[in-house]
Amino acid sequence: xxxxxxxxxxxxxxxxxxxxxxxxxxxxxxxxxxxxxxxxxxxxxxxxxxxxxxxxxxxxxxxxxxxxxxxxxx
Numbered sequence: 001x002x003x004x005x006x007x008x009x010x011x012x013x014x015x016x017x018x019x020x021x022x023x024x025x026x027x028x029x030x031x032x033x034x035x036x037x038x039x040x041x042x043x044x045x046x047x048x049x050x051x052x053x054x055x056x057x058x059x060x061x062x063x064x065x066x067x068x069x070x071x072x073x074x
Contacts, residue, residue, distance in 0.1 A: 006074050010063055017062075018055040025051070 029047055030038050037043055066072045 003074065006063075006072060009072070010059060013062060014055055014059040017058050018051060021051055021055055021058075 033043060063072070067074065
């Protein structure tokens with residue numbers, strides 16, 4: 001597999017994982033924090049930092065699992 005395909009796969013996987021994690025956690029976080037606290041930018045920034053950190057970590061984990069099972073080669 002060329003490096004271009006691996007990069008495209010990684011970006012696509014990151015975007016999909018970010019979307020799924022956001023869909024699963026947004027309602028819960030809003031309910032727990034309350035509408036007033038959710039409207040503050042600091043709280044949203046903290047939430048999105050966590051979303052991106054979790055999605056990035058899961059992307060790295062999935063890519064290395066695919067590499068370990070010899071599905072992709074880099």
